Amino acid sequence: MKSHSLYLLLSAAILFNACAQSPQTQSNSPQTTDSLYTFGNPTSADGTGKFYLGRDIAQVMGHLGAGWLERSEREEEERTDLLIEALELESDDVVADIGAGSGYFTFRMSSLVPQGKVLAVDIQPEMLRMIEEKEQKQQVQNIETILSTVENPMLPKDSVDWVLLVDAYHEFSHPYEMMSQVAKSLSPTGKVALVEYREEDPSVPIKPRHKMTEAQAVKEMEAVGLELVENKKVLPQQHLIIFQKK
Numbered sequence: 001m002k003s004h005s006l007y008l009l010l011s012a013a014i015l016f017n018a019c020a021q022s023p024q025t026q027s028n029s030p031q032t033t034d035s036l037y038t039f040g041n042p043t044s045a046d047g048t049g050k051f052y053l054g055r056d057i058a059q060v061m062g063h064l065g066a067g068w069l070e071r072s073e074r075e076e077e078e079r080t081d082l083l084i085e086a087l088e089l090e091s092d093d094v095v096a097d098i099g100a101g102s103g104y105f106t107f108r109m110s111s112l113v114p115q116g117k118v119l120a121v122d123i124q125p126e127m128l129r130m131i132e133e134k135e136q137k138q139q140v141q142n143i144e145t146i147l148s149t150v151e152n153p154m155l156p157k158d159s160v161d162w163v164l165l166v167d168a169y170h171e172f173s174h175p176y177e178m179m180s181q182v183a184k185s186l187s188p189t190g191k192v193a194l195v196e197y198r199e200e201d202p203s204v205p206i207k208p209r210h211k212m213t214e215a216q217a218v219k220e221m222e223a224v225g226l227e228l229v230e231n232k233k234v235l236p237q238q239h240l241i242i243f244q245k246k
């Protein structure tokens, strides 16, 4: 089977899992900012019908899709090595991997920050358990798992050097609330690396709501006071867009 067909098949399987395993995405917070969002019919099968700044928020990928995140062809398909290299991590950096999933990036970054740490954040306890088991097996000392809410990644204030969001932001059911908290967590020189499949490129074989344009990403980050630093054009399928506080 050709690699693209396999990719599409896996995407479909993951979305099936997402529907079956989707965690709670409603908030009970009294500070809810629901006026930011509008509701309508989903624009495709992977949408939720909850819209933020014109974008139909995607369904959450369930933990049963973890195998796809860890697939052996991933490095070659997505050049995840180039992604990590582009961050130019320093050995004492504190990095937050938000929407860490099974920890694909968490573990690859932890060895690059031996005097720092990686905070692996996710809303699915099953994902965090996979990270914790691997952490124990590999005796990694500098990873902390954080079970977040859909509105708050529960990060320490003013102290995170890098926030990495790979293929996760488009699933946030409360993107405004989440990213407002992310902005508060950044150190004075802290940066956000947003990695999303390129919606501008129809040849990228990913479901439509799991892709994003650069223009949409910039609009959404500006809404929480984050400005564009650079869109690093180093990845074959994804944007790697860097933001910092204004």
Ligand SMILES: C[S@@+](CC[C@H](N)C(=O)[O-])C[C@H]1O[C@@H](n2cnc3c(N)ncnc32)[C@H](O)[C@@H]1O
Binding pocket: 060, 061, 069, 098, 099, 100, 101, 102, 103, 104, 105, 121, 122, 123, 124, 127, 148, 149, 150, 151, 165, 166, 167, 168, 171, 172, 173, 174, 178
């Ligand atoms: C497609 S997976 C990507 C995982 C990982 N970043 C990777 O590339 O291997 C998206 C992850 O984002 C998580 N997620 C969705 N909404 C979230 C939120 N509001 N806060 C934290 N994690 C969230 C999901 O539970 C899922 O594990």
